Amino acid sequence: MASEKKVIEIKNVKTYVEQTKVFDGFSLDISLGCSTAILGPNGAGKTTLLKLLTRDIYPVYSEGSYIKILGQDRWNIWELRSRMGIVSDYLQANYPYYAIGVNVVLSGYYSSLDTWSHQEFSKDKIEKAEEIMEMLGIENLRDREFSRMSTGQQRRFLLGRALINQPEVLVLDEPTSGLDLKSSFQYLDIIRGLISNGKTIALVTHQIHEIPPEVSRVILLKDGAVVLDGEKDSVLTDSNISDLYGIGVKLIESKGFYQAMPA
Ligand SMILES: Nc1ncnc2c1ncn2[C@@H]1O[C@H](COP(=O)(O)OP(=O)(O)OP(=O)(O)O)[C@@H](O)[C@H]1O
Numbered sequence: 688m689a690s691e692k693k694v695i696e697i698k699n700v701k702t703y704v705e706q707t708k709v710f711d712g713f714s715l716d717i718s719l720g721c722s723t724a725i726l727g728p729n730g731a732g733k734t735t736l737l738k739l740l741t742r743d744i745y746p747v748y749s750e751g752s753y754i755k756i757l758g759q760d761r762w763n764i765w766e767l768r769s770r771m772g773i774v775s776d777y778l779q780a781n782y783p784y785y786a787i788g789v790n791v792v793l794s795g796y797y798s799s800l801d802t803w804s805h806q807e808f809s810k811d812k813i814e815k816a817e818e819i820m821e822m823l824g825i826e827n828l829r830d831r832e833f834s835r836m837s838t839g840q841q842r843r844f845l846l847g848r849a850l851i852n853q854p855e856v857l858v859l860d861e862p863t864s865g866l867d868l869k870s871s872f873q874y875l876d877i878i879r880g881l882i883s884n885g886k887t888i889a890l891v892t893h894q895i896h897e898i899p900p901e902v903s904r905v906i907l908l909k910d911g912a913v914v915l916d917g918e919k920d921s922v923l924t925d926s927n928i929s930d931l932y933g934i935g936v937k938l939i940e941s942k943g944f945y946q947a948m949p950a
């Protein structure tokens with residue numbers, strides 16, 4: 688029987704970031720089609736987990752451990768990343784400051800940083816970039832340098848970059864950080880549409896109210912270990928979230944969204 692298609696299969700890995708051991712004997716699978724939110728305190732290892740998925744970092748080799756991404760353990764990272772849409776602080780901080788807006792969006796076709804003279808952009812591709820900028824309300828900044836945009840404007844350009852190639856997987860590390868309320872709600876609508884159209888989202892967020900109702904699985908991560916993993920409704924409870932953060936939290940549910948309040 689063919690095995691279920693996986694976005695990522697992590698088996699028993701050890702991972703360091705510089706000198707810090709973040710994961711040791713860590714295992715986790717995410718299936719294609721199962722949009723997943725990952726929650727946890729600062730320093731839990733959430734960004735490190737997503738960087739394993741995007742191949743920004745690699746685990747330490749040990750016998751019996753492996754990571755497979757979209758079914759393969761070896762990848763040309765450019766090919767891999769062109770199948771993913773990525774939004775993160777790390778990307779934002781490393782994005783070339785001199786890139787102009789429209790090129791930030793277009794760079795998503797090749798997962799490059801800025802565009803390059805050997806890359807080709809047909810009329811269709813440019814029109815698509817213009818549509819996306821319009822949808823994200825940033826078309827007036829198309830000629831603006833990245834370094835001359837506000838944090839939230841940069842974020843919207845990166846979201847456009849992530850969406851333009853219609854990737855099968857979106858890897859979102861606190862995607863709305865810096866977005867105003869309207870932009871984060873618009874982003875949420877876009878993400879909901881993508882999940883409904885069969886895309887898989889791996890979302891790290893501190894904003895519980897930004898977990899789309901369509902996300903079915905929630906993973907709680909702490910100190911480099913999964914403390915709970917399951918159906919969203921069973922994981923997002925007052926006691927689970929209070930335990931995770933070590934502070935009293937009350938959750939309120941409305942129309943499939945959750946909101947956290949002090950208990
Ligand atoms: N560049 C670095 N050098 C050394 N240690 C690092 C580095 N980046 C992260 N770490 C450490 O790795 C661990 C996991 O960090 P990670 O960035 O994955 O946390 P996180 O769950 O994403 O936290 P946050 O909610 O603050 O974004 C932390 O202990 C952190 O201090």
Ligand SMILES: [Mg+2]
Binds near residue numbers: 734735
């Ligand atoms: Mg992080």
